[in-house]
Amino acid sequence: MGTTKPRVEHFGFIMNKVERRLTTTTNFLSHAGRLELVNSVLSSLPTYDMCTVQLPISVIEYIDRARRHCLWRGSDSNAKMKPLVAWKKCSKPKRKGGPGIINLRCQNSALLLKHLDKFYNRKEIPWVKLVWHAHYSNGDIPHATMDKGSFWWKDILKLCDLFKGIINCKLGDGSTVIFWSDLWNDNVMQSKFPRLFSFAKNKKISVLQFLSNNNLQSQFHLPLSEQAYQEYQRMQDYIQSIQVQQNTKDSWHYIWESSSHTSSKFYNFPYRNVQPPAPFLWIWDSKCSNKLKVFSWLLIMDRLNIRNLLKRKKHKLEGNNYNCILCIQNVEKTAFHLFFSCPFSQACWQHLNMHWNFQSDFFQMMMQLKQQYQNSFFMEIFIIAACHIWKQRNNFIFDRGRPSFSSWKCSFLDEARFQALRMSEDKHFVFLLRIDSFS
Structure with a gap:
């Protein structure tokens, strides 16, 4: 991996590998044999690269097209036979009514989220220390600032919205948590106090900065509406019991009640409410x-x-x-x-x-x-x-x-x-x- 973002042609070796696996023998396989070939071979070929970089959409679509051909049409990529089942239904896990074919876009995101897990929890890894020191040593919150750094880090930061949707922060010093929009202590202040939030001057302020300068004039546009002021009073009662712990890192835990990231749990999380017959x-x-x-x-x-x-x-x-x-x-x-x-x-x-x-x-x-x-x-x-x-x-x-x-x-x-x-x-x-x- 170089210093410039890879183009589609740089992933040609993956696409060539996928195409070579569409051998003529697939014509003699049953649907079960083709499904096994799709799951065990074609779906696993790009896994190593998906652990590192965000694959271009055109590359994923090419691999999906090859997987569809393999499952429904054998080795002939020009065959006109229609698929028996829509690809969206084929991409459901087996416990959710599908045959368990991997959705490569979701899998790519699930594998890359492990980098954000290491970064926000400040694991003792050289690249984590380097990125914090190079871009956020002045106290900036990574997901509250504009993308900066290499193409690789910018691609990782694009997953912050997904990451924020599955994590709950246990406060340390509060320096990496946005006061209003992040989930911390099981609450999102923006949702808990929506009218007060509309008067906030800095909607991306950290918990540490807000609590260290918690006064009405500094944090809000005045005058407040009656409803907003009532929410302000309730918020003051709520945050009185909150204390940041200096020199202690914020710790991020997942809403499935685990402190460790696993790609399989994130991959299956969107299907949590799906109950097939x-x-x-x-x-x-x-x-x-x-x-x-x-x-x-x-x-x-x-x-x-x-x-x-x-x-x-x-x-x-x-x-x-x-x-x-x-x-x-x-x-x-x-x-x-x-x-x-x-x-x-x-x-x-x-x-x-x-x-x-x-x-x-x-x-x-x-x-x-x-x-x-x-x-x-x-x-x-x-x-x-x-x-x-x-x-x-x-x-x-x-x-x-x-x-x-x-x-x-x-x-x-x-x-x-x-x-x-x-x-x-x-x-x-x-x-x-x-x-x-x-x-």
């Missing part, structure tokens, strides 16, 4: 292989390539026939019909003692059956059964095989016994006993 969590908690997990995730997202989805994408079929091929009811083949209400699939579920309540919505229907089923392997059995209903459909379309219950039952039992090998020894035995009861 329970079946999404059951998928990733199951003991099935990734191939089956990704299939079931696409099923619950209603993004499998069935005739109804092709119709929604304006894809014309021969004879405009979008009806289910596993039954003779002349019903349009939706995901719900194929896997739940079709007579063929109903026979499969009844064999497994699964009786769906079609009066409830989809997720409520699954949660009700899980409670009634009273079996810790409910999701494994559901995923394997649904996968082989799908294979019966594919066998009929692509191989002209005749779908039959006996064929589904045989493939279900074989797959279940194979998936049992992934379980711990105690669960393996119990699961096989359950599967053998369906023989």
Whole structure:
């Protein structure tokens, strides 16, 4: 890294590495295999650089484009196939309803915030001492002054707003904390006393400077309104108990109640209030292989390539026939019909003692059956059964095989016994006993 800001062409080696990983073998991988390639290889290639510098947006967009191609279109970057799921939904963590593909922009910011953590907590690191001495020795607050220093430090300072949103300062000498806008002692004065704040002369004054010169004429434009003066009196009562500790550094703690920065906690923090339907969590908690997990995730997202989805994408079929091929009811083949209400699939579920309540919505229907089923392997059995209903459909379309219950039952039992090998020894035995009861 030099003294000038890197241009896009300087990151060409990363983009070349990503492009070389899009080998022709991705055409032969399942969606689960491609997802693993995206998460384990393509997403990790720029990690080292993201720990140091802010990647240009065009570089991140190039890598995202390659990851999308890998996941949905294989190695052909010029393919015109549409993605099955929007990229924004693919970038959600697994515990929040997504497949866990990393959002590189958020990850880049999360990795760089560790530098602000070291800087504000004044860790015993040479560059921290150098920046404080070179730019802020006169008492300036870094996030209250104009950007100064190298291109690298200016990029780090741009993250101050993010940093301020997740930290709470425990006062030391108060020299690095803005009195009005920073969160300190669990309060933001600007929000606590909004009318008084509008009369403040210096809205970026430090806590140390405010408390050392705490008088009405010096700090506020006069005259105050009646409401502002009432807030001033309340503020005086509040700050009387506050004492700064000379020669003691301000310490910054995170609002998730930790004094140490971890990029994973910051990355997951924006999703803290996202509560996906329970079946999404059951998928990733199951003991099935990734191939089956990704299939079931696409099923619950209603993004499998069935005739109804092709119709929604304006894809014309021969004879405009979008009806289910596993039954003779002349019903349009939706995901719900194929896997739940079709007579063929109903026979499969009844064999497994699964009786769906079609009066409830989809997720409520699954949660009700899980409670009634009273079996810790409910999701494994559901995923394997649904996968082989799908294979019966594919066998009929692509191989002209005749779908039959006996064929589904045989493939279900074989797959279940194979998936049992992934379980711990105690669960393996119990699961096989359950599967053998369906023989």
